[in-house]
Each structure stands twice: as C-alpha cells, then as structure tokens.
Amino acid sequence: MKRLYSAATGIFGLIGLSLWAVCSIHATASAAEGLLLVQEVSGRLHTPPASQASPSPQVLNAAPSYEQVNSILQQRCIMCHTGPQAVGNLRLDSYAGLMAGGSKGPAVVPRSPEKSELLRRIRGDSQPRMPMNGPPWLTEEETSIIEQWIATGAIDAPIGENQSARPQEEARKEGTSPSGETSASAPLRYTDVAPIFQKRCVRCHMAQGSLGTPPEGIRLDNYTAILAAWERPIVIPGYPEISLLFRTIKGVSLPRMPMDGPPYLNDQDTERISRWIAQGARSADGKAAAVPAGANIRLKGTLTGRWALDGVALAVDSGTRMDKNPAPGNSVEVRAVVQADGSLRAVRIKRL
Numbered sequence: 001m002k003r004l005y006s007a008a009t010g011i012f013g014l015i016g017l018s019l020w021a022v023c024s025i026h027a028t029a030s031a032a033e034g035l036l037l038v039q040e041v042s043g044r045l046h047t048p049p050a051s052q053a054s055p056s057p058q059v060l061n062a063a064p065s066y067e068q069v070n071s072i073l074q075q076r077c078i079m080c081h082t083g084p085q086a087v088g089n090l091r092l093d094s095y096a097g098l099m100a101g102g103s104k105g106p107a108v109v110p111r112s113p114e115k116s117e118l119l120r121r122i123r124g125d126s127q128p129r130m131p132m133n134g135p136p137w138l139t140e141e142e143t144s145i146i147e148q149w150i151a152t153g154a155i156d157a158p159i160g161e162n163q164s165a166r167p168q169e170e171a172r173k174e175g176t177s178p179s180g181e182t183s184a185s186a187p188l189r190y191t192d193v194a195p196i197f198q199k200r201c202v203r204c205h206m207a208q209g210s211l212g213t214p215p216e217g218i219r220l221d222n223y224t225a226i227l228a229a230w231e232r233p234i235v236i237p238g239y240p241e242i243s244l245l246f247r248t249i250k251g252v253s254l255p256r257m258p259m260d261g262p263p264y265l266n267d268q269d270t271e272r273i274s275r276w277i278a279q280g281a282r283s284a285d286g287k288a289a290a291v292p293a294g295a296n297i298r299l300k301g302t303l304t305g306r307w308a309l310d311g312v313a314l315a316v317d318s319g320t321r322m323d324k325n326p327a328p329g330n331s332v333e334v335r336a337v338v339q340a341d342g343s344l345r346a347v348r349i350k351r352l
C-alpha cells in the first residue's frame with residue numbers, strides 16, 4: 001500500500017485516482033448514486049485513506065469494482081489465462097477462476113495486495129513478470145486499480161449495484177428503448193465485444209503477437225487501434241456489411257478470420273460484433289463513432305448485380321475503373337470511397 005500511495009502522489013496518480021472515481025460513478029445510474037456508493041464502500045470497508053495528495057477524500061476511498069479489474073485482465077491477460085489450457089493452471093476469465101488461483105496457489109489474497117501473486121507478477125516482484133508478452137507492462141493506473149480492488153476485499157459485484165437493472169437504465173438514458181423492453185436492446189459498447197477479440201484475434205493482431213508484427217498492420221487489442229483511421233478502415237460505424245472486420249469473420253471476404261479457424265466465431269459472437277458495429281461501434285463509455293467519410297476501403301466478395309457487392313449497392317460513374325470485365329456472379333475486389341451516409345462510390349471493380 002505504502003508504495004502505491006507514494007507513487008500516486010504525482011499528478012499522474014491523481015489522474016488515475018480520479019479515473020476510478022469517474023468509473024465508479026459511471027457504473028451506477030447517476031453521479032448522486034455514485035457518491036452514495038463511494039460513501040457506503042468507505043463506511044463498510046475501512047479503507048485506509050490515501051489522503052496525502054487528496055483534493056476530494058470521498059473519491060479517493062472509492063473501491064474499484066471487479067468489472068474494472070476484469071476489463072484489464074480481459075485486455076492483457078486472458079489470451080493466455082483462459083479455458084482448460086490456461087497457463088499456470090490460472091484462469092483469469094471469471095471471478096471464480098481468479099479466486100481459485102493457479103498451480104502455485106492463490107493468486108489473490110483479499111485485503112493483502114502484498115501477498116497476492118497476481119499483483120506481485122504484475123509489478124515484477126515475482127518472476128516471470130506478467131503479462132508474459134510484456135513490455136508494455138500494466139500502467140500505473142491499471143496496477144493501482146488492481147491493488148485497490150484487492151485491498152478493499154476483492155469483492156465480486158460492486159456494493160449496492162443491481163446488475164440486472166443496469167442495461168435497462170442505460171437503454172433509457174440512450175433513449176433507444178421504451179422502459180418495458182428487454183435489456184437486449186441496450187446499445188453494445190466496446191467492452192461487450194472486446195473479450196471476443198481478446199480470445200480469438202489478439203494473439204496475432206497485436207504489437208508483439210505470435211506472428212511478430214500484426215498482419216496487415218491491423219491491431220485488434222484496443223478500441224483506438226480497431227477504430228483508427230487506417231489507410232483503409234476496417235470498421236465503418238453503423239455499417240457492418242461494408243466493414244472488413246465483420247466481412248472476414250462472416251467469411252464473405254476471404255481469408256476468413258480467425259486465420260487459425262475453424263472453429264470460426266459462433267453465431268452469437270458474430271451477431272454481437274455485427275450489432276456493435278451497426279449501433280455505432282461505441283467506445284467503452286458508450287460514445288458512438290463517426291463514419292470515416294472520404295476513406296478508401298477495399299472489399300472482396302461476390303458481384304451480385306450491376307452494381308452491387310454481396311447485395312450492397314455500389315455507385316458507379318464514368319470515373320469507375322472496370323478491370324477484366326467484371327460481371328454479376330464473379331468474385332471481385334472493389335475499391336471504394338465511403339460516403340457520409342455509409343454508401344459506397346466505387347473507384348475500381350476488378351474480377352479476381
């Protein structure tokens with residue numbers, strides 16, 4: 001604990017700490033409830049106050065939730081620590097797995113961060129340091145979240161939070177769902193699809209993945225990278241049918257992904273990614289991303305009309321280059337410019 005608080009006295013630490021506060025508040029329906037939660041937590045758990053550099057003591061006492069810890073583990077650990085083959089016999093893909101520990105014993109000792117192998121590995125106090133494929137190691141903020149979560153008891157659900165009521169509340173806030181509707185209609189966020197990428201794609205599509213450099217320069221290990229304005233974007237928010245990422249998992253565009261399949265993604269995961277893109281490829285905070293109007297994309301598929309690619313209309317004009325007389329039924333590669341309304345202006349249609 002000492003170590004964290006001294007490390008956290010700089011501005012950097014303050015940003016990290018306010019980040020927890022924002023996250024805990026965000027996790028509940030309103031800021032008022034967020035403060036209530038904070039007070040409840042500090043009242044119940046007697047967290048030692050980290051007060052040296054504190055502009056706002058209640059906020060510093062906020063206990064990070066398992067959800068916050070889990071999202072870090074999902075991003076950085078589960079590609080190796082998942083399923084029956086989990087390395088070190090340690091599964092970090094569920095609360096139960098995390099608390100069950102690995103072949104060398106418990107990974108988490110609630111209220112004793114110093115004795116928790118999980119944190120020791122993250123800091124490099126125990127070797128080999130984790131994540132095994134680092135650096136980069138976890139950031140100070142991420143490390144602090146995990147340390148604080150353990151220090152405050154390593155509890156599962158945040159106190160006072162009604163998990164099942166949340167999606168509906170979010171849907172109401174978004175204004176997309178009348179109050180009676182099921183939670184399934186809440187718009188998906190990055191956090192709803194990130195575990196799929198982590199499990200099935202990141203192994204190759206990361207900076208130092210199993211193929212060395214990420215194939216085609218495509219990294220799928222964080223939101224910014226997935227949405228980055230590539231030379232050719234692979235996600236067109238709002239339009240899965242023209243998003244290369246979706247087309248490759250669906251197998252409409254070859255080679256189908258994941259490259260090491262089958263198995264490919266199951267219907268449920270495929271549908272989830274489609275819906276995430278259709279609903280605006282939202283960030284973890286639920287902010288929809290903009291259509292990259294003017295971006296060039298390149299899609300492979302079947303010409304299904306004059307002119308359509310797998311049913312998606314292509315605007316063709318005298319400037320469109322036709323290569324090798326493409327005709328309906330042909331396998332083609334289309335180069336196109338994305339318009340603000342998600343339609344495509346074809347630059348070149350080439351029979352493959």
Ligand code: HEC
Nearest residue numbers: 076077080087088090102103104105117118130131132133
């Ligand atoms: C690239 C694969 C990989 C990643 C990513 C990875 N680990 Fe590991 N982890 C391993 C391997 C391999 C071992 C077994 C090595 C050993 O302990 O000798 C291990 C062992 C461990 C152990 C000891 C388990 C035991 O009881 O033996 C802990 C704790 C651990 N990892 C935590 C983490 C955490 C936390 C992260 C994410 C921050 C992480 N690991 C990410 C490969 C990985």
Ligand code: HEC
Nearest residue numbers: 200201203204215216234244245248249254257258259260
């Ligand atoms: C085993 C390694 C591996 C895994 C796992 C993997 N990929 Fe790939 N990916 C590749 C390789 C290699 C290429 C380049 C293939 C080519 O163009 O011949 C590629 C290319 C791509 C492309 C560009 C395709 C194109 O036509 O230019 C996309 C998009 C993509 N992958 C998405 C994914 C997604 C999404 C997942 C997870 C569902 C995934 N990949 C899993 C290795 C992998």
